[in-house]
Amino acid sequence: QVQLVESGGGLVQAGGSLRLSCAASGRTFSNCGMGWFRQAPGKELEFVAAISVSGGSTNYADSVKGRFTISRDNAENTLYLQMNSLKPEDTAVYYCAARPEYHYSDAREVSDFGSWGQGTQVTVSS
Secondary structure (H helix, E strand, O other): OEEEEEEOOEEEOOOOOOEEEEEEEEEOHHEEEEEEEEEEEOOOOEEEEEOOOOOOOEEOOOOOOOOOEEEEEOOOEEEEEEEEOOOHHOEEEEEEEEEEOOOOOOOOOOOOOEEEOOOEEEEEEO
């Protein structure tokens, strides 16, 4: 198991930016495919972005493409999500997730990931 702790959420105005972090411990972070998901009030958990173990391949939901950037620092065991041009519809609890021993970035389903953080709230005001 890999333990994940998100941070960096908060309240921001529309058009603003936030950077989320996810600190990993336990299993080897550098051997885990990683992803970000979000859950808005009354809605299901949805895929946001994923990244390969090397960081060289990424995958985004259409709703965030061009505005969000996923990255990772394997030396620091940390995953990031840079969110720019935020919209009120981006308001959600954001979760990072790990898929151990999976090297690619094409995992997009909740069931693809085995370890989850506790989430961090992002609220975008209009």
